[in-house]
Amino acid sequence: DIQMTQSPSSLSASIGDRVTITCRASQSISTFLNWYQHKAGRAPKLLIYTASSLQSGVSSRFSGSGSGTDFTLTISYLQPEDSATYYCQQSYTTPITFGPGSKVDIK
Amino acid sequence: EVQLVQSGGGLVQPGGSLRLSCETSGFTLSTYAMNWVRQAPGKGLEWVAAISSSGISTYYADSVKGRFTISRDNSRNTLFLQMSSLRAGDTAVYYCARIAAADNYYFDYWGQGILVTVSS
Numbered sequence A: 001d002i003q004m005t006q007s008p009s010s011l012s013a014s015i016g017d018r019v020t021i022t023c024r025a026s027q028s029i030s031t032f033l034n035w036y037q038h039k040a041g042r043a044p045k046l047l048i049y050t051a052s053s054l055q056s057g058v059s060s061r062f063s064g065s066g067s068g069t070d071f072t073l074t075i076s077y078l079q080p081e082d083s084a085t086y087y088c089q090q091s092y093t094t095p096i097t098f099g100p101g102s103k104v105d106i107k
Numbered sequence B: 001e002v003q004l005v006q007s008g009g010g011l012v013q014p015g016g017s018l019r020l021s022c023e024t025s026g027f028t029l030s031t032y033a034m035n036w037v038r039q040a041p042g043k044g045l046e047w048v049a050a051i052s053s054s055g056i057s058t059y060y061a062d063s064v065k066g067r068f069t070i071s072r073d074n075s076r077n078t079l080f081l082q083m084s085s086l087r088a089g090d091t092a093v094y095y096c097a098r099i100a101a102a103d104n105y106y107f108d109y110w111g112q113g114i115l116v117t118v119s120s
Helices: none
Strands: A004-007 A010-013 A019-025 A033-038 A045-049 A062-067 A070-075 A084-090 A102-106 B003-007 B010-012 B018-025 B034-039 B045-051 B058-060 B068-073 B078-083 B092-101 B104-110 B114-118
Touching: A004 A084, A010 A019, A019 A033, A019 A084, A019 A102, A033 A062, A033 B104, A045 A062, A045 B104, A070 A084, A084 B045, B003 B092, B018 B092, B018 B114, B034 B068, B034 B078, B034 B104, B045 B068, B045 B078, B045 B092, B058 B068, B078 B092
Parallel strands: A010 A102, B010 B114
Antiparallel strands: A004 A019, A019 A070, A033 A045, A033 A084, A062 A070, A084 A102, B003 B018, B018 B078, B034 B045, B034 B092, B045 B058, B068 B078, B092 B104, B092 B114
């Protein structure tokens, strides 16, 4: 199975800050990497697919990059509604695996 | 508007069974693969099972293989998850989700989530 790791596991940032979350796969997954935002009590929301494609309707403040084993999710100009847990997910092969999540809090 | 509406959750005793349903609308179910993802209390997201658009191919996480069965009825626009031999560790919020592309299993629409509690 492909193992996914994320860092940091949590962070606290101020409104307007630029936030970067990293995700690493245990083997190369090309660009089969996707990012989700999950708020408590709600369904996860797809933000980025195939490493860098912005899902329709998602704010352009979110961006993704990377290939192979190392990926990043960047939130530019952090907003209050960005408080959530962010998960990466590899879709290179089954079993599909998620990272452990990165919790973003607003200071 | 794409919608996935889940039902069938609840409290079940260890060793028991439960069937989850996910009724879809706003798109042609028969053209999309579908899957289930769960989140145990205080834990992260865990992929559970996937099924191809035709229903011919199914895939399972090792943690549920042999106990859970994913199926679909395209004529009724509904996805199912039959869960058997349930354990306390299966307690979670279960989400159905649409797989956006046939050759890339990422999930663009999700159900509202439904709680399954396994406890005596």
